[in-house]
Structures are given as structure tokens and as C-alpha cells.
Amino acid sequence: MASDPVNETIAKTIADNDVVLFMKGTKQFPQCGFSATAVKILEHLGVPFKDVNVLEDQGIREGIKTFSNWPTIPQLYVKGEFVGGCDIMREMYTAGELHDLVCAKGIPHSHQHA
Amino acid sequence: MPMPAADIERMIKARFPDAQIALKDLAGDNDHWAAHVVSAAFKGKSRVQQHQMVYDALGGNMGNVLHALQLTTALPPD
Numbered sequence: 001m002a003s004d005p006v007n008e009t010i011a012k013t014i015a016d017n018d019v020v021l022f023m024k025g026t027k028q029f030p031q032c033g034f035s036a037t038a039v040k041i042l043e044h045l046g047v048p049f050k051d052v053n054v055l056e057d058q059g060i061r062e063g064i065k066t067f068s069n070w071p072t073i074p075q076l077y078v079k080g081e082f083v084g085g086c087d088i089m090r091e092m093y094t095a096g097e098l099h100d101l102v103c104a105k106g107i108p109h110s111h112q113h114a
Numbered sequence: 115m116p117m118p119a120a121d122i123e124r125m126i127k128a129r130f131p132d133a134q135i136a137l138k139d140l141a142g143d144n145d146h147w148a149a150h151v152v153s154a155a156f157k158g159k160s161r162v163q164q165h166q167m168v169y170d171a172l173g174g175n176m177g178n179v180l181h182a183l184q185l186t187t188a189l190p191p192d
Contacts, residue, residue: 034182065177069166070162070165070166070169071169071174071176071177071178072176072177082162083162084161084162084165085165086184087165087184087185087186088161088162088165091161091186092161
């Protein structure tokens with residue numbers, strides 16, 4: 001099977017960065033409400049992350065959906081693993097599970113337990 | 115183009131006959147939905163897998179015709 005350059009780019013991005021958010025727009029300027037929510041959650045946790053703006057790359061925009069078998073954006077990856085989209089991030093954040101995951105994976109973050 | 119609630123419900127029911135589905139029109143425009151789906155089929159599956167099952171039941175409409183579906187899934191109480 002011929003290797004797919006888009007797939008390779010995605011795989012390299014999530015291998016090179018502990019926390020990656022594929023989103024519409026940038027973390028400074030999200031261009032979709034769902035992406036904005038995802039950024040806010042990560043900022044609340046104080047987790048440094050790499051943002052990938054899918055609006056700048058049509059190949060990645062479509063490729064990421066196939067990569068994860070997930071039809072929507074944003075998409076969060078932690079240590080190379082697909083965690084979920086906006087709804088799952090919100091659910092996990094509310095339940096404290098996202099913080100647990102970040103701790104369990106040894107990701108530095110500034111959020112303290114209440 | 116919006117996707118009516120009846121279609122969303124029908125497609126999910128077709129895949130999960132036991133499903134309890136609560137749909138909420140978030141913006142009053144027939145296009146931004148929140149769905150809560152309860153089914154025994156989710157047993158033993160991760161959240162990502164549960165959502166993938168629902169997206170799969172929606173047959174490629176998610177992210178296309180259906181652009182905003184806020185989804186939560188759960189198992190029925192014992």
C-alpha cells in the first residue's frame with residue numbers, strides 16, 4: 001500500500017507533540033464555537049498544546065476525519081492517542097477525567113486541584 | 115441544509131432498537147441539535163467508541179448535512 005503523505009504528516013504531528021488540537025482557526029483566534037470551547041478547556045487546565053488550523057489545509061481537514069474515524073473537528077490527541085471531540089472533552093473536563101488523563105500521561109500543566 | 119429530528123431519531127433507532135433518544139433543538143433552527151442516546155449496546159465501549167457507533171448509525175450525515183450535533187451517550191440504569 002502506498003503511503004499517504006497526509007496521514008504521515010498527521011502521524012508525525014501527534015508523535016512530535018504531547019498534546020495536539022486539530023481545530024478551525026488558531027488558539028488565539030478560533031473560527032468555530034466548538035473549537036473555541038476546546039481551546040478554553042485546555043487553557044483552563046493550563047496544558048500547553050499545539051494547534052493545527054485545518055482551515056489552512058484542506059488535505060488535513062479531510063484526512064484527520066479518516067485518520068481517527070471521527071467526522072468532526074475539533075479533535076484532541078494526547079501522547080499520540082485520540083481522546084475525542086468537543087463534547088467528550090467537555091464531559092471529561094466536567095467529570096475531572098481530563099485532568100486525570102493529563103496527570104496520568106505526565107503532561108506538565110498549571111491547573112491545581114481545588 | 116438542516117436534518118429534521120425525525121430523521122436523526124429514525125436512523126439511530128434503526129441501529130439501536132432499544133435506544134432512548136432525547137433530542138433538543140439548541141438554536142431553534144432545526145440545524146443545531148443536542149442528542150442524548152441511551153442504549154445497552156454501549157456496554158463495554160469507550161466514549162469515543164460509543165460516539166463512533168452513533169455517527170456510524172447516522173451514515174455519513176454527521177459533519178455534512180448534520181453539522182452540529184452535541185452528543186452524549188449513556189448506558190441504561192441497571
